[in-house]
Amino acid sequence: MTTWLTRLTLDASRIDVREELRNAVAMHRRVMSLFPDLSELESARQHFGVLHRVEQEGRRAVLMVQSSGEAAPERLPDGYAVDSASRDIQPLLDALAHGRRLSYRCDANPVRRPSSTTREVYRNLPSVVALHGRHADDWWYRRAGLAGLKIYTHLSHPLDAAVGRRGKGRDAQKVRHHRVRFEGTAEIVDPDALRAAMTGGIGRGRAYGCGLLTIAPLRAGE
Structure with missing residues (x-):
């Protein structure tokens, strides 16, 4: 491959x-x-x-x-x-190894799907809720952990949403994906999980510019 x-x-x-x-x-x-x-x-x-x-x-x-x-x-x-x-x-993917340190960048779509119980209590709550600030950062820490990374340094930057219309005429559907850029440094704790995340993408909206995780190995002392 x-x-x-x-x-x-x-x-x-x-x-x-x-x-x-x-x-x-x-x-x-x-x-x-x-x-x-x-x-x-x-x-x-x-x-x-x-x-x-x-x-x-x-x-x-x-x-x-x-x-x-x-x-x-x-x-x-x-x-x-x-x-x-x-x-x-x-x-680069083949050389991923436990304990190796790297820098990372990912434009992702941090969202949460409220439970049916929560939606019954909050009637106007949408089926998918965009996460901002600390909540978006918490989402990234969870997803990075699933992707085999232990985060050391972290910055997040809100981006314009990915928007557009799919289809034509009355059947056209609005596309809108909330986006946040996450970047920083991390250590590999699960090389296989990291390979899967890099090749498969992270989160929703992968067809529309979200989910690509790129990395660069750090040199000793960085």
Whole structure:
């Protein structure tokens, strides 16, 4: 098995790029255009293990795409990306070991599903509640633990929600995923759990820019 991480620097002066940065459904379609089409009976995102995240670096927008098959930037419209680079991160995943320290970053969708009893008491409570502040941090600590990490340092930054519309006309459905960026340093306590979290993603909204966990090993003394 091979896992690829592709980094695309987007031309944010283009109208289509700006529109897709604001529309998570359109960005999902753009990301999936990097891979071969599959039949309607098979999910291409799951088949290719596709996860993505958009980052701002100064005035530049950077699209990170992880997949089990190498992405094909040549499928993008001419000029959509001004730079691209892909690397095989399978050696990194294979080298994960107990006790190794690393830095991490993940844009995730911290939410809670209230129990039926709680929803009976609070009649207007939605079926999925977005978590903020300390509650979002508590969610991340739990999910990081399940992902085989012991957190040492931690920062969280609220991000704009991933929004869009899926479908057309009256059948169109609103898409909205609350997002928080979690980053810091940690120690590996379960390498297998970490590999699974990195390749499978963390939490909800994975088709819309949530759940991609990326890491970088720390050098001694860091």
